[in-house]
Amino acid sequence: MDFVISGDSHGPVMIGTLTGFPAGLKINIEKINEDLKRRQEGYGRGKRMKIENDKVEIVSGIWKGITTGAPISVLIENKGKNTEKEVRSIPRPGHGDYSSYMKYKLPDLNIYPERNSARWTVVLTALGNIAKQFLNLLNIEIEGYVESIGKIKLKNDILTEEAKEYIDNAKTNGDTLGGSVKIIVKNINPGIGGYSSIFERLDSQLGQIIMTIPSVKGLIIGNNDFSLSGREYHDEFYYEKEKNKIKRKSNNAGGIEAGFTNGENIEITVFLKPIPTLAKPLNSINLATGENTKSPYIRSDVTVIPASVVILENAVALVIAKSIINQFGNDNVEEIARRYNSANLSNWNDGFWQDHTW
Numbered sequence: 001m002d003f004v005i006s007g008d009s010h011g012p013v014m015i016g017t018l019t020g021f022p023a024g025l026k027i028n029i030e031k032i033n034e035d036l037k038r039r040q041e042g043y044g045r046g047k048r049m050k051i052e053n054d055k056v057e058i059v060s061g062i063w064k065g066i067t068t069g070a071p072i073s074v075l076i077e078n079k080g081k082n083t084e085k086e087v088r089s090i091p092r093p094g095h096g097d098y099s100s101y102m103k104y105k106l107p108d109l110n111i112y113p114e115r116n117s118a119r120w121t122v123v124l125t126a127l128g129n130i131a132k133q134f135l136n137l138l139n140i141e142i143e144g145y146v147e148s149i150g151k152i153k154l155k156n157d158i159l160t161e162e163a164k165e166y167i168d169n170a171k172t173n174g175d176t177l178g179g180s181v182k183i184i185v186k187n188i189n190p191g192i193g194g195y196s197s198i199f200e201r202l203d204s205q206l207g208q209i210i211m212t213i214p215s216v217k218g219l220i221i222g223n224n225d226f227s228l229s230g231r232e233y234h235d236e237f238y239y240e241k242e243k244n245k246i247k248r249k250s251n252n253a254g255g256i257e258a259g260f261t262n263g264e265n266i267e268i269t270v271f272l273k274p275i276p277t278l279a280k281p282l283n284s285i286n287l288a289t290g291e292n293t294k295s296p297y298i299r300s301d302v303t304v305i306p307a308s309v310v311i312l313e314n315a316v317a318l319v320i321a322k323s324i325i326n327q328f329g330n331d332n333v334e335e336i337a338r339r340y341n342s343a344n345l346s347n348w349n350d351g352f353w354q355d356h357t358w
């Protein structure tokens with residue numbers, strides 16, 4: 001399974017295609033649109049999100065709403081389309097204006113945000129939601145929370161009044177905010193991932209997709225308190241006889257050991273920098289004249305931490321679904337579910353070990 005996303009931020013449409021996705025999944029379009037709405041309405045977003053009305057159209061790969069195994073293409077309209085803009089030569093610090101210009105050398109900085117803009121994450125969310133619906137069929141659930149916004153720490157997904165005020169204050173001050181988000185994958189079997197190629201490691205794949213999201217600067221899987229000793233950190237095994245299950249008392253590993261799931265929840269903390277475009281601009285340079293000047297203010301979000309929860313949940317779903325599909329086949333969802341469920345060695349000590357001598 002793989003995917004490609006295209007579309008310019010202010011072009012007519014955003015497009016994505018998912019290939020190698022199994023047949024037989026009944027796609028609930030409303031569920032995709034719910035997540036597009038959550039992404040659009042995240043607290044702290046700017047004027048562009050008031051213009052858009054993100055709704056997905058699936059234009060290939062389904063028959064009567066059910067996936068057929070063919071490439072699935074999705075389309076989302078841009079309402080904030082391009083209007084004529086004056087050539088821009090002053091880059092915004094923190095955005096991709098300058099760094100992209102230094103590679104592509106087209107002398108108008110309006111060109112680069114068309115791709116650097118996080119607009120394409122609307123497609124990532126839509127494709128990821130198809131993957132999420134597939135995972136739900138296997139009883140795997142993915143949810144996310146805001147952990148922090150600027151200096152405010154949150155205990156769960158509820159954006160407190162204090163946090164909202166903090167965001168409003170940043171807006172009034174012409175400033176922006178970053179923060180961190182927690183993503184949790186629940187009820188996943190152990191043994192998903194791989195080591196045949198180093199890039200099969202589930203942590204490596206999660207890292208790659210998460211790092212593609214604009215303004216993400218890092219992630220940690222599991223407990224980030226590395227002041228703990230090995231005795232304190234590692235999750236000791238015990239055997240729960242009544243349920244015939246191997247269990248752990250803690251989950252500091254965050255559900256992944258050696259690039260495979262270990263049967264505990266996958267717990268990922270993702271860190272995002274503050275949004276680069278400030279209403280009270282930073283210092284910059286006019287690349288056309290060499291003059292020191294102020295960075296331009298372009299309509300912008302104040303923070304995308306709440307919105308990024310939705311993007312990240314769905315991005316993570318794509319990786320987990322890909323790993324499961326690679327491991328258990330890519331033809332039919334029911335067949336994959338059967339293989340996935342029977343591979344779960346909850347009956348690990350039913351004589352299997354004794355029957356296999358090497």
Ligand SMILES: Cc1cc2nc3c(=O)[nH]c(=O)nc-3n(C[C@H](O)[C@H](O)[C@H](O)COP(=O)(O)O)c2cc1C
Pocket residue numbers: 046094095096116117118121213214215216273275276277299300301302304307308
């Ligand atoms: C959902 C979302 C919306 C964003 N909105 C804005 C925005 O309105 N203004 C802005 O300057 N940056 C915004 N960003 C961040 C920039 O796209 C990002 O910082 C820039 O492309 C540079 O990439 P980097 O931060 O990954 O280095 C947004 C990011 C996300 C995930």
Ligand SMILES: C=C(O[C@@H]1CC(C(=O)O)=C[C@@H](OP(=O)(O)O)[C@H]1O)C(=O)O
Pocket residue numbers: 009046047048049080113116117118119120121122214298299300301
């Ligand atoms: C359009 C989206 O996010 C955009 C991401 C973005 C950026 O610079 O990354 C800049 C803003 O767009 P504009 O420059 O048109 O105001 C955001 O609204 C979206 O998330 O759908």
